[in-house]
Amino acid sequence: MNESRSRISGAVAALSGVLTGFLGGLMLRSPVRQPELEPEPTEAPQELAVVRPKREPKNYLNEDYSLRSWLTTTDHKRIAILYMVTITLFFVVGGLAATIIRLNLLRPEGALVRPATYNKLFTLHGVIMVWFFLIPSIPTVLGNFILPMMLGARDLAFPRLNLASYYLFLFGGIFTGTAMLVGGVDTGWTFYTPYSSHFSNSNVTLTAAGVFIAGFSSIFTGLNFIVTTHKMRAPGLTWFRLPIFVWSNYATSIILVLATPVLALTLSALAIERIFRIGIFDPALGGDPVLFQHLFWFYSHPAVYIMILPGMGVVSEIIPCFARKRIFSYKFVAFASMAIAILGFLVWGHHMFVAGQSMYASMVFSILSFLVAIPSAIKVFNWTATLYKGSISFDTPMLYALGFIGLFTIGGLTGLFLASLAVDVSVHDTYFVIAHFHYIMVGGMVMAYLGGMHYWWPKISGRMYPEFWGKVAAITVFIGFNLTFFPQFILGRLGMPRRYHAYPAEFQILNEASTLGASILAVGYGLPLVYLVASLWTGRRAPANPWGATGLEWQTASPPPKHNFDRIPVVTTGPYEYSSEQAERETEAPDQQGGLDRPVKATAGPLRRSPAGEEGGESEEGRHGD
Amino acid sequence: MATDVRRAARPASAGVEPEVAEQFEDLEQQHETYELGMWLFLATEVLFFGGLFAGYSAYRIVFHAGFLEGSRHTDVTLGTINTAVLLTSSLTMALAVHSARAGKRKLLAGLLTVTLLLGAAFMVIKGVEYYGEYREGLVPWLGFRFPGPLAGGVDLFFVFYFFMTGLHAIHLTIGIVIVGVIAALARKGRFLREDSTTVEMVGLYWHFIDIVWVFLYPLLYLLSRNGGAP
Numbered sequence: 001m002n003e004s005r006s007r008i009s010g011a012v013a014a015l016s017g018v019l020t021g022f023l024g025g026l027m028l029r030s031p032v033r034q035p036e037l038e039p040e041p042t043e044a045p046q047e048l049a050v051v052r053p054k055r056e057p058k059n060y061l062n063e064d065y066s067l068r069s070w071l072t073t074t075d076h077k078r079i080a081i082l083y084m085v086t087i088t089l090f091f092v093v094g095g096l097a098a099t100i101i102r103l104n105l106l107r108p109e110g111a112l113v114r115p116a117t118y119n120k121l122f123t124l125h126g127v128i129m130v131w132f133f134l135i136p137s138i139p140t141v142l143g144n145f146i147l148p149m150m151l152g153a154r155d156l157a158f159p160r161l162n163l164a165s166y167y168l169f170l171f172g173g174i175f176t177g178t179a180m181l182v183g184g185v186d187t188g189w190t191f192y193t194p195y196s197s198h199f200s201n202s203n204v205t206l207t208a209a210g211v212f213i214a215g216f217s218s219i220f221t222g223l224n225f226i227v228t229t230h231k232m233r234a235p236g237l238t239w240f241r242l243p244i245f246v247w248s249n250y251a252t253s254i255i256l257v258l259a260t261p262v263l264a265l266t267l268s269a270l271a272i273e274r275i276f277r278i279g280i281f282d283p284a285l286g287g288d289p290v291l292f293q294h295l296f297w298f299y300s301h302p303a304v305y306i307m308i309l310p311g312m313g314v315v316s317e318i319i320p321c322f323a324r325k326r327i328f329s330y331k332f333v334a335f336a337s338m339a340i341a342i343l344g345f346l347v348w349g350h351h352m353f354v355a356g357q358s359m360y361a362s363m364v365f366s367i368l369s370f371l372v373a374i375p376s377a378i379k380v381f382n383w384t385a386t387l388y389k390g391s392i393s394f395d396t397p398m399l400y401a402l403g404f405i406g407l408f409t410i411g412g413l414t415g416l417f418l419a420s421l422a423v424d425v426s427v428h429d430t431y432f433v434i435a436h437f438h439y440i441m442v443g444g445m446v447m448a449y450l451g452g453m454h455y456w457w458p459k460i461s462g463r464m465y466p467e468f469w470g471k472v473a474a475i476t477v478f479i480g481f482n483l484t485f486f487p488q489f490i491l492g493r494l495g496m497p498r499r500y501h502a503y504p505a506e507f508q509i510l511n512e513a514s515t516l517g518a519s520i521l522a523v524g525y526g527l528p529l530v531y532l533v534a535s536l537w538t539g540r541r542a543p544a545n546p547w548g549a550t551g552l553e554w555q556t557a558s559p560p561p562k563h564n565f566d567r568i569p570v571v572t573t574g575p576y577e578y579s580s581e582q583a584e585r586e587t588e589a590p591d592q593q594g595g596l597d598r599p600v601k602a603t604a605g606p607l608r609r610s611p612a613g614e615e616g617g618e619s620e621e622g623r624h625g626d
Numbered sequence: 627m628a629t630d631v632r633r634a635a636r637p638a639s640a641g642v643e644p645e646v647a648e649q650f651e652d653l654e655q656q657h658e659t660y661e662l663g664m665w666l667f668l669a670t671e672v673l674f675f676g677g678l679f680a681g682y683s684a685y686r687i688v689f690h691a692g693f694l695e696g697s698r699h700t701d702v703t704l705g706t707i708n709t710a711v712l713l714t715s716s717l718t719m720a721l722a723v724h725s726a727r728a729g730k731r732k733l734l735a736g737l738l739t740v741t742l743l744l745g746a747a748f749m750v751i752k753g754v755e756y757y758g759e760y761r762e763g764l765v766p767w768l769g770f771r772f773p774g775p776l777a778g779g780v781d782l783f784f785v786f787y788f789f790m791t792g793l794h795a796i797h798l799t800i801g802i803v804i805v806g807v808i809a810a811l812a813r814k815g816r817f818l819r820e821d822s823t824t825v826e827m828v829g830l831y832w833h834f835i836d837i838v839w840v841f842l843y844p845l846l847y848l849l850s851r852n853g854g855a856p
Contacts, residue, residue: 157649158659223663223670224663227659231655231658258673262677264674278767278781286688286778291681298677
């Protein structure tokens with residue numbers, strides 16, 4: 001007991017130490033980059049138009065450097081940074097677990113770890129990646145940072161709730177991390193009963209408690225986003241002038257708010273069953289384990305859409321910007337997000353085709369699952385239609401976005417295999433399923449997250465990332481990803497089951513290919529971590545709008561001032577007013593700079609949103625409308 | 627700071643001006659925002675309890691006889707008294723919101739105190755009930771004893787009984803604490819007229835707790851007392 005307690009405090013200390021380190025780095029960086037100390041000889045003359053004062057203007061990063069100002073901030077931008085640091089840590093932990101898993105699968109009998117350890121590793125990987133990276137990733141980092149700015153708001157509707165949400169997330173993470181450190185969990189991230197409730201000797205309750213707490217963080221974030229979108233929009237910003245990123249985060253928030261409580265309840269029931277040894281799901285006491293699966297997937301299937309919808313939102317921002325075109329059929333893309341959110345609540349049963357669920361229920365769930373493909377396909381077709389005849393430039397964010405479209409399409413289509421009743425019987429619980437959801441989660445969401453991170457990095461940090469390394473990393477991730485997960489489709493089709501530490505010798509070559517891919521993927525993920533952090537010191541200063549993009553967030557300084565806008569903007573047009581003439585002029589203009597850093601594009605076409613003052617005072621219209 | 631300029635520019639209205647947080651334009655926006663936030667929070671609560679209701683419904687079909695038998699062992703008298711107590715507290719809460727809007731300080735503080743006491747009375751009665759069930763050996767993890775073939779179903783019924791009423795009691799306890807705090811503040815003259823948003827929010831929460839009970843009462847107490855119909 002004492003030993004485990006000291007290990008707990010060790011874990012807490014380690015986590016807080018790393019967090020402090022990251023924040024310290026962020027705080028240290030600003031004083032260092034005073035213009036006097038850091039001459040920038042590479043500046044091109046064309047950038048002279050950007051006014052460069054002796055001292056940096058006040059922004060959200062340099063207004064206060066103390067640790068306290070970071071840890072008690074209610075500024076949505078700073079909270080986004082806190083989240084970014086924290087989920088990056090979790091991503092590294094989950095990624096390390098995946099690395100050991102892949103290394104172990106190099107040999108048919110298992111190359112590295114004992115079977116029990118292997119079970120704990122894939123559980124750790126799943127729990128951390130799902131609840132502490134994928135679900136929070138885009139909403140809490142990019143959403144927190146960008147969403148209020150896209151709405152022309154000074155902050156989210158409930159800034160203190162936002163901070164509380166971060167701390168709940170952190171404590172949930174510490175709980176779960178502690179459970180992993182004091183012995184781990186071996187149930188898989190799905191916690192299926194009765195194994196999790198009566199048989200597993202691992203730290204199920206502690207892990208579930210961590211996920212439970214983190215769940216409330218999700219609920220509060222979702223609540224905040226919904227209320228903000230309804231009530232905090234700038235004057236003139238009607239629903240159909242909202243960027244798609246807002247629509248998809250809104251749809252995500254609906255799922256967060258309505259599905260997460262059911263997970264909270266399910267995990268409480270599981271904990272009660274485990275602690276008091278009473279049967280809610282235990283068949284020995286008349287309970288029904290399938291009820292657990294129903295309740296669990298009622299949350300966890302919509303949660304899959306929590307993980308992909310924000311990614312779709314990011315891609316919907318990047319594609320029009322780098323194709324210099326308005327998004328094709330805006331309303332369809334917007335409503336497709338809502339359709340996915342709603343249909344996503346009705347398909348959970350497709351996880352239980354072979355779990356003894358009624359055949360007729362399975363048929364209905366199968367049909368409904370096929371229906372989700374329609375809004376997903378609408379999005380894919382509309383992105384490609386946006387590209388058609390666009391003036392496409394292949395900057396790093398665009399590379400990620402294009403990768404997303406391809407990988408998401410593969411992931412989505414293989415989902416239809418799994419939604420087919422007969423095919424599912426054969427590939428259920430095989431590597432086919434693993435490959436399918438990694439194409440969505442990693443090929444989709446992580447690509448979109450990285451794409452969005454590069455796209456908004458100038459806004460977040462005030463610095464440009466190195467374009468050359470950005471492209472190298474994007475291509476490395478794409479190649480590594482496909483090499484890792486494509487062989488798993490074949491493995492699954494050949495019948496290799498998931499969650500086993502060993503496998504028949506005939507599968508070795510494909511597993512080796514997968515592990516090789518994973519090591520390439522690891523390099524691809526390591527690169528941005530290095531060059532993005534380095535760019536805080538060495539990156540070119542970002543102008544307010546380096547991409548010539550049209551969103552409201554680009555109409556304020558980079559990094560933005562504490563309250564985002566000096567004057568609340570008044571919106572008069574739609575979100576993607578990219579003009580084709582402007583794009584043509586850009587293509588005709590000779591590429592003056594070349595080299596590693598691409599030239600900064602001229603400011604966007606017609607300035608579509610003007611500051612309030614020029615519109616003859618503040619208009620109250622639109623501000624309260626919902 | 628930029629916002630201070632904006633704030634100063636706002637015309638000062640008559641009477642006690644409640645504070646507008648810096649992210650809002652005006653009081654109306656702030657009020658609407660809080661209201662929507664509260665409703666959304668209650669929506670998450672509905673889903674939280676909803677999972678339990680779903681589990682209850684599933685098992686009530688599977689273990690129909692056991693659930694009927696279990697329900698016969700609940701204390702319908704105390705349950706009914708408690709229903710009346712809680713509904714009355716909702717009435718006093720609604721009146722409290724009304725008196726806050728009307729700006730009646732003493733009435734507001736008094737009504738909040740009555741609400742608080744009624745909530746506490748509910749908890750006391752519930753505690754007496756729990757003790758009786760413990761004495762009868764109906765608590766699933768504390769010496770549960772129930773002879774006969776229906777034991778499994780009765781056990782499951784009481785698992786849900788304690789889970790649901792316990793979760794309700796936790797919510798009510800939180801509600802009592804919050805009402806206590808705002809009652810003390812109301813005595814000092816807070817929450818009157820334009821400032822009544824907080825009381826309204828707490829009121830919504832309180833009514834939500836009551837509504838949950840309005841569903842729990844028939845499901846748990848009246849299930850076996852409907853004249854034998856299924």
